[in-house]
Amino acid sequence: MNSNYEKIIKSAHDLRWDIGGDFHEKIMESLYTDASRIADRAVTHPGDTPRFDLDRTIDRLVTSRIWGFPLMLLLLTAVFWLTITGANAPSGLLYSLLIDIIHPFLKSVFANLGIPWWIDGVLLDGAYLATAWVVAVMLPPMAIFFPLFTLLEDFGYLPRVAFNLDHIFRKAGAHGKQALSMTMGFGCNAAGVISTRIIDSPRERLIAIITNNFALCNGRWPTQILIATIFIGTLVPAHLGGLISALAVVSIALLGVLLTFVVSWALSRTVLKGEVSTFNLELPPYRPPRILQTLYTSVIDRTLVVLWRAVVFALPAGVVLWVSSNLLINGVSIAEYLVNFLNPFGLLLGLNGVILVAYIVAIPANEIVIPTILMLTVMMSGVTGVGAGSGVMFELESGLQTLDLLTMGGWTLLTGINLMLFSLVHNPCSTTIYTIYKETGSVKWTTVATLLPVLMGFVIIFFTAQIWRLFTG
Amino acid sequence: MKKNNQVEIIESQDQAGCATCPVHHAANLKKLGVDMGNWDFVVALAGNPNTGKSTVFNALTGLRQHTGNWPGKTVTRAEGGFDYGENRYKLVDLPGTYSLLATSLDEEIARDFILFGQPDVTVVVVDATRLERNLNLVLQVLEITHRVVICLNLVDEAERHNIAVDHRRLARDLGVPVVPTIARYDEGLEDLLAAISEVASGETQAAPYHVKYNHPKLDQAVTQLVKQIEESFPDVPNARWVALRLLDGDEKIIEAVKNGDLGELTYNVEEMDGLGVDTVALKSGFSL
Numbered sequence: 001m002n003s004n005y006e007k008i009i010k011s012a013h014d015l016r017w018d019i020g021g022d023f024h025e026k027i028m029e030s031l032y033t034d035a036s037r038i039a040d041r042a043v044t045h046p047g048d049t050p051r052f053d054l055d056r057t058i059d060r061l062v063t064s065r066i067w068g069f070p071l072m073l074l075l076l077t078a079v080f081w082l083t084i085t086g087a088n089a090p091s092g093l094l095y096s097l098l099i100d101i102i103h104p105f106l107k108s109v110f111a112n113l114g115i116p117w118w119i120d121g122v123l124l125d126g127a128y129l130a131t132a133w134v135v136a137v138m139l140p141p142m143a144i145f146f147p148l149f150t151l152l153e154d155f156g157y158l159p160r161v162a163f164n165l166d167h168i169f170r171k172a173g174a175h176g177k178q179a180l181s182m183t184m185g186f187g188c189n190a191a192g193v194i195s196t197r198i199i200d201s202p203r204e205r206l207i208a209i210i211t212n213n214f215a216l217c218n219g220r221w222p223t224q225i226l227i228a229t230i231f232i233g234t235l236v237p238a239h240l241g242g243l244i245s246a247l248a249v250v251s252i253a254l255l256g257v258l259l260t261f262v263v264s265w266a267l268s269r270t271v272l273k274g275e276v277s278t279f280n281l282e283l284p285p286y287r288p289p290r291i292l293q294t295l296y297t298s299v300i301d302r303t304l305v306v307l308w309r310a311v312v313f314a315l316p317a318g319v320v321l322w323v324s325s326n327l328l329i330n331g332v333s334i335a336e337y338l339v340n341f342l343n344p345f346g347l348l349l350g351l352n353g354v355i356l357v358a359y360i361v362a363i364p365a366n367e368i369v370i371p372t373i374l375m376l377t378v379m380m381s382g383v384t385g386v387g388a389g390s391g392v393m394f395e396l397e398s399g400l401q402t403l404d405l406l407t408m409g410g411w412t413l414l415t416g417i418n419l420m421l422f423s424l425v426h427n428p429c430s431t432t433i434y435t436i437y438k439e440t441g442s443v444k445w446t447t448v449a450t451l452l453p454v455l456m457g458f459v460i461i462f463f464t465a466q467i468w469r470l471f472t473g
Numbered sequence: 474m475k476k477n478n479q480v481e482i483i484e485s486q487d488q489a490g491c492a493t494c495p496v497h498h499a500a501n502l503k504k505l506g507v508d509m510g511n512w513d514f515v516v517a518l519a520g521n522p523n524t525g526k527s528t529v530f531n532a533l534t535g536l537r538q539h540t541g542n543w544p545g546k547t548v549t550r551a552e553g554g555f556d557y558g559e560n561r562y563k564l565v566d567l568p569g570t571y572s573l574l575a576t577s578l579d580e581e582i583a584r585d586f587i588l589f590g591q592p593d594v595t596v597v598v599v600d601a602t603r604l605e606r607n608l609n610l611v612l613q614v615l616e617i618t619h620r621v622v623i624c625l626n627l628v629d630e631a632e633r634h635n636i637a638v639d640h641r642r643l644a645r646d647l648g649v650p651v652v653p654t655i656a657r658y659d660e661g662l663e664d665l666l667a668a669i670s671e672v673a674s675g676e677t678q679a680a681p682y683h684v685k686y687n688h689p690k691l692d693q694a695v696t697q698l699v700k701q702i703e704e705s706f707p708d709v710p711n712a713r714w715v716a717l718r719l720l721d722g723d724e725k726i727i728e729a730v731k732n733g734d735l736g737e738l739t740y741n742v743e744e745m746d747g748l749g750v751d752t753v754a755l756k757s758g759f760s761l
Contacts, residue, residue, distance in 0.1 A: 004705040005730050011701060012719035012727075015694040023691065024721055030686045031612055038682075039605035042643040045635050200577030284523045285602065285630060290657065 055286050062157070063283075068164045073250065075157070079148045080246035084225055084233075087140035094139065098132035121326060122319055130318025133371040134310045138222050142303045145221065149187075150298035154289040158183050163283060165257075170276055172261045173268025175204035178211075182260060185215030186253075189428055190435040192217075197439075203274040209436055210449045211263050213428045214256040219310070219366030223423045224249045226370055230403040231416030248420070256424050263452070310367035317361055317368050321375055339376060349458060350418040350465025352410060359422070364430050369423065374402070377409035414468045418461040425457035512554065512563040514673040517586055519614060520598035521607050522569030525626045527551075528656040529598055530566040533666070557666050560673070565592065571606070573613045574723075581725070587617055588711075589734070593673045596665070598624045601631035601638045601653070611647065615681040616714040622668045623651040629658075648680040683713070694720060706735050 016023070062071055106128065110120045152158065162179035169178050177199050185192025189212050196208040216224065228248040233241035268274070324335040335357070343353030358372040406415075427450050428436070437446040520526045534553030551566040567586055568579035587595055597614050599607040614621055625640050644651035650668040654661030671677040686692065698716035702709060709715060715735065718726040729735045 004701075005733060008698065008701050008705060008719070008730055009727055012698055012716070015698065016720050016722065019688075019690050019694055019720065026686065026688055026691070027684075027717065027721065030684050030688075031609055034682075034684050035608035035612055036605050038643070038646045039608050041646060042639045043604055044637045044639065046637050197578050285634075287630070287657075 058286060059160070059283060062160045063163050068160075072161060072164060073254075075152070076253070077243075077246050077250050079145065079152075080225070080249050081242055082148060083141050083145045084229055084245050084249075085242040086144045087225075090140040090143075091136055094136040098136055099129070103129065103132065118326075122322055126318040126320075126322030127315050128318070130314040130321065130368070130371055130375075131311050133374075134314040134367065135307065137226065137370060138310055138367065139303070139307055141222055141225055142218075142307065143299065146298040146303050147295050150294050151289045151291070154287065154294050156284050156286045159283050168261055169264065172265040173274075173276060174207045174211075174264040175199045175201065175276070178204070178208040178260075178264070181208050181212060182215045182257070185212040185217060187218060189213055189215065189217045189432040193432060193435045193439055201274070203268075203272050204276075206440065206445060207264050207267050207272055209439060210267065210445070210452065211260045213432065213449065213453050214260045214263065214425070216253050216256050216424060217366065217429075219429065220423050221249075222367070223369050224252055224420055226402075227416050227420050227423075228252075230406070231413055234403060235413075252420050252424050255421075259425065259456075263456075309365060313365035314368050314371060317372065320361070321372060325376075335376060348465070349422075349461045350414050350468065351422060351461065352415065354409065355415075355419055355422070359426060362429075363427070366423070366429055374405070377406060377411075414465060414472075417468075418464055421461050421464060422457050425453050425460055427451070427454040513560040514593040515563045515565065515590070516669055516673070517590065517592035517595045518564060518566045518598065519583055519587060519595055519610070520569055520624075521571055521600060521603070521610055524569065524598045524600040524607065525656045526566055526569060526598045529596070529624060529626065529654070529662075529665075530564060532656050532659055532662055534564055558670055560670065562669070562673070565590070570610065572610060573617070584617075585725075587614060589729075591710075592618075592620075594620050594622060594669050596622045596624050596669065598626050598656075601625050601628045602634050602636055604636075604638060612682070612684050615647065615649070616683065616717070617711045619649070619679045619681045619710075620672050621649045621679065621681065622665070622672055623647065623649060624656075624665055625651055625653045626656050628653045628661075629655045646682060648682045650677060650679075691720075702730075709735055 061067055103124065106124050107120070110124060159180070161183060162176075165179040165182075166176040169176050178196075180198065181192050181196045184195040192212040192215060193209050196205050196212070199205040199208055225245070228245040229241070232248040233245035236244050321335065324338075325333045327334050329337070339353035339357050341353070342356040346352040346354075346356045354373055354376040357376060358369050361372050362369045427433070433446060433450050436449050437443070440446060440449075518526050518530055530551065530553060533555050535555070552563060553566075554561060554563050556562070565586060567583040570580040570583045573580060573584040573587070586592070595614055595618055597611050599611060611621075611623060623643070625638060625643070628638065631638060638653070640651040640653045650672065652661055652665045652668050654665055656662065668677070672679070695713060695716045698719060699712045702712040702715055706712070715726060715730070719730065726735075
């Protein structure tokens, strides 16, 4: 080490004693004084102040103790209701285009070219149908949901949500800024985990990372929306279906928020004890959303990005599914073996083997859970007349048809509810796990963040199933 | 004005995350790799959270990344580039911070870049509706470097709130160029680019304002330390600021003096992250 450098440090140290203790405050004070003086000289207020301050009035309403939460719920429900009711027609249209028209056409082209059945199977019945399914099921709700969500964000509403939730996080022993990283997690948990960098205390940051998975992400919204539509929405008269489904999805999302608080609280009382830090949360001014730009960015950045990711994972998954359900050992396909093996365990939990297999297949991306479930269900229940038969993804023109199919596959309302619960509380996707590892640099905490939710999920759906069976006999 | 929409994205050490990131497939992205040598000037973009830094960044680089109306959107650096006049500029979007005292990771990233990355120009984006609070950061940046351009953003909003900012007076008081802009609607960016290029080329010589401490003992101590620092680190342009940080007991700066990093003009900026940066994924709010 250079001795000159040492000398500098030493004299700085000595001089610090010389100057006295109020040094730091003095510097900050001078800084603020000068900033304020310079600002004062430059700023003028032409004319009178406006009588009515719209921003402040809105703020008073959306962050009010009484109206804050109800307004938040109302907005969320409205967004989902618009998504669910709006997505129906375009989804049906995409089905008939991609699956009724293009798929048979491709089949006939392949047949005319004399391409072997297994190539045709892998490419058209595996890869193409999986992809077409993902596009048809995910594109319409995303194309409605993301622009709406982005508009809320652009308008400046999200920090108000954080403001409303802040004191609850503090009570749970977590950092108030966790409200922001959680909100980010509603988009993507990997992004949510990265955004915890705004939290400076390592203890609180770990809590935020571990609990981020409870924020329902993009990959899981479509599952929630579909299952809610076909299982919950059909319990009530048709005109109420959309609203009730939307409320079901909102409840699941809120359950996620509740779990975030509970787990944060438990962690901060046990393995991650410590002081709660304070911070300033600035409420940005409301800005009129730039509608066109918002549409553009939410379609490009969010909708297409998420869709692309789903497609990228659906292609190989379709191939794997087709192969595993067409490769027979002793007359039984590999997929069937696996499903039968997991079935007893699944039924005990109020799910079934098909769902568990789907969640294993979907570790890389939650987006493909539903297509996988439907395909395996068709294969396992031997339903005919839907699609082209065993191991082939198929067309379903409406939610009701999906319901019929799943009921034939032995599904009940309990299966639907438990699937929604398990979709909320299970291990993070592989991208998020990898991100957690990169951010924490710790195998231990990555393991905790991965296994804790999946174990909690098993416990929650197990008890839901037991209680359900107790009451329904 | 000639603008090239060329953008590079900092690659994380392990590409597994980014390679599948669909943002890479967008037509306007052209990865140039991290090659500082190709750029004539490096421009850093600093500012308080939610002042529109990312909007300015997008407007200058042609990137259409998602910008959000909430503080804390950018917690790592994003990089992009543009051509202006004869020169190529690399633009680095720093996390929004209220100060440069490095009490949290985002503040540290911002400060380390301005200090060690030694950008040719540091643009501080300032919210015209909250000038006083924003000036706290500006004054701290001016302590570190005099190659500063102030981008007085959101003047339309200030007007809406019945606030007028005299940017000429501000420029005189601060001793650096001040350019009023409305980045959301691309207004004033031409002037901003001109100011950046003038500071970068040295046409504009700034005489930045330094905070007055009115503390004789402190002034004495600073003078003494500055002398020592300048002897050991002749290349350090901001000895006064280093002295103040040393007196304040800033661990990071003490460390930098101890191992001589302070003298390294070519501080390896990429190493500074060490976090694996998936900036684009983060900024767009979505998955990898």
